[in-house]
Amino acid sequence: MEEKVVNKLLLRGIRRGDMPFECSDNVVDHWLLDATSHLSDEAKVSVRTKLKHRLQDAALLKSGQSLEIVVVPLGRLIERIRKGARLTLTDIAERLGRPDHYVKEIEESDAAVPPVSTQEFADLMQLFHLKYSRISEIVRRSIDSLGLGRIDQWSEAATNGLQMDKNREHLRESRNTLEYKRQQKNTQARDSAESWLVSLEGQLRSRGRTDLLS
Numbered sequence: 001m002e003e004k005v006v007n008k009l010l011l012r013g014i015r016r017g018d019m020p021f022e023c024s025d026n027v028v029d030h031w032l033l034d035a036t037s038h039l040s041d042e043a044k045v046s047v048r049t050k051l052k053h054r055l056q057d058a059a060l061l062k063s064g065q066s067l068e069i070v071v072v073p074l075g076r077l078i079e080r081i082r083k084g085a086r087l088t089l090t091d092i093a094e095r096l097g098r099p100d101h102y103v104k105e106i107e108e109s110d111a112a113v114p115p116v117s118t119q120e121f122a123d124l125m126q127l128f129h130l131k132y133s134r135i136s137e138i139v140r141r142s143i144d145s146l147g148l149g150r151i152d153q154w155s156e157a158a159t160n161g162l163q164m165d166k167n168r169e170h171l172r173e174s175r176n177t178l179e180y181k182r183q184q185k186n187t188q189a190r191d192s193a194e195s196w197l198v199s200l201e202g203q204l205r206s207r208g209r210t211d212l213l214s
Contacts (some may be wrong), residue, residue, distance in 0.1 A: 059087065060085045073114075074106075074135065074139065074142070075108060075110070075114055076110075089104055095127055096120075096127065111142075112142035122207065124206075132200065141184070141195075143189055
């Protein structure tokens with residue numbers, strides 16, 4: 001987000017009364033427009049960065065609250081909230097202290113849980129104002145739909161390919177093997193996801209973020 005756009009939106013938001021900033025019009029005008037010559041460059045950057053972050057926080061919160069449907073997997077939820085807030089990959093990456101491709105990898109992941117540690121995802125939850133209940137619901141819905149249809153299609157193909165086989169026992173063994181693999185895969189995925197959620201909850205508790213656990 002360009003600095004001129006940030007300044008314009010900030011001042012307009014404060015004047016309209018829809019931006020919950022603690023500073024008045026005069027103070028913001030003083031910082032951002034005319035009377036900054038006596039401030040150090042470091043102070044100017046700090047002021048602009050904090051105000052920019054407040055705008056981003058408000059936009060992310062509003063975008064997340066506007067999504068009434070459950071979006072799966074988690075990466076797609078992150079992407080939709082970010083785009084709804086009109087923020088770039090770079091905007092989010094900078095807030096997390098990560099490169100752009102880090103955020104992109106999360107957004108493009110089709111896994112039930114993203115390819116990051118629970119500590120890293122807790123950082124993302126705080127930035128996006130995401131509740132734990134919402135995250136756990138999405139993860140469990142992803143697990144419930146994991147692999148459904150694909151294994152059944154394989155079973156049907158195996159049946160069609162072997163229907164002329166006189167060895168019916170071989171057919172039954174093949175179908176049983178496919179079913180066992182499906183159950184084993186889903187069980188492992190579910191156990192891994194549940195363990196991830198427990199760890200994520202522990203991360204939020206250790207940070208005192210009960211607001212995200214409520």
